[in-house]
Amino acid sequence: MARPHLSDDGQTVTLDLHGAHVDEAIRLVEAVVVQAARYGRPTLKIVHGTSTADLGHRRTIKDELRDRLDTGEYDRHVTSSYLTDGAMTLGLAPAPRPIQGHLRLSDLA
Numbered sequence: 001m002a003r004p005h006l007s008d009d010g011q012t013v014t015l016d017l018h019g020a021h022v023d024e025a026i027r028l029v030e031a032v033v034v035q036a037a038r039y040g041r042p043t044l045k046i047v048h049g050t051s052t053a054d055l056g057h058r059r060t061i062k063d064e065l066r067d068r069l070d071t072g073e074y075d076r077h078v079t080s081s082y083l084t085d086g087a088m089t090l091g092l093a094p095a096p097r098p099i100q101g102h103l104r105l106s107d108l109a
Helices: 020-039 062-072
Strands: 005-008 012-016 043-047 078-083 087-092
Touching: 012 020, 020 043, 020 062, 020 087, 062 078, 062 087
Parallel strands: 012 043
Antiparallel strands: 005 012, 043 087, 078 087
């Protein structure tokens, strides 16, 4: 079964949420937005897929993330967004003194 995973190439952090439930995905995205900015990454790509319905609910990861983006929840760090059917790419305002190294999924806990 798929599980969320994260990659960081030094410019772009990519968080793939396949296998996550809505609440887990929201928690991971909230953390990765902050951490990717702290690591000085200008770009964050979030892969949410096109059919991410939580079992027994109508909520989807895509809809929840877009609602939070629309209401400005990520405005402190997000400077731009590009939305596609299966992913969103966010421009980030990097921290003035970025953390060195590569971001890992375990850093989001």
